[in-house]
Amino acid sequence: MSQITLSELPPILQTLINQAKKTGETLTITDNGIPLAIISPVKKKSLLEVFANLEDIDTSLKPYDMAVLAAILVRAEYLQQQGFSWVGFCELDSDLQPWDKNGVKKPILSDLYNASHVWVYRDFLVEDVDELPEVWFY
Helix, strand or coil: CCCCCHHHCCHHHHHHHHHHHHHCCCEEEEECCEEEEEECCCCCCCHHHHHHHHHCCCCCCCHHHHHHHHHHHHHHHHHHHCCCCCEEEECCCCCCCCECCCCCECHHHHHHHHHCCEEEECCCCCCCHHHCCHHHHC
16 A cells, blocks of 8 residues: 655645544545545544543453553554554563453453454464454455
8 A cells, every 4th residue: 555644635625634633534535426536534443542441441450561561452443543443462471362261261361352453362373363253354
């Protein structure tokens, strides 16, 4: 995908895009009534916002682990906005793994990771990609 900076666009487009960013509304560019391009401002959650939401969930995580989890979820959202359908990473910290020492799923962490399309590996071998949920590939 090609990228250009906002400053490289003609001034009229810069104005329209800046308006869309301010209002949060989608801008549709048409040609003879047919949509040609859609510009939709990226709504990015802040790390602090995600961290605050995690505090409301009984994850039983320590504050440092909650901060790490919030960073993972925020980055996953950013990467998905860039076009990646899922994110994978290796988590060696047992507190942040979505399973316990016996391999039993931790419901809250599993649900958080699944909702964010985050696949957690237990090591750096990255061998179980075939197990990804099918719904993540739309």
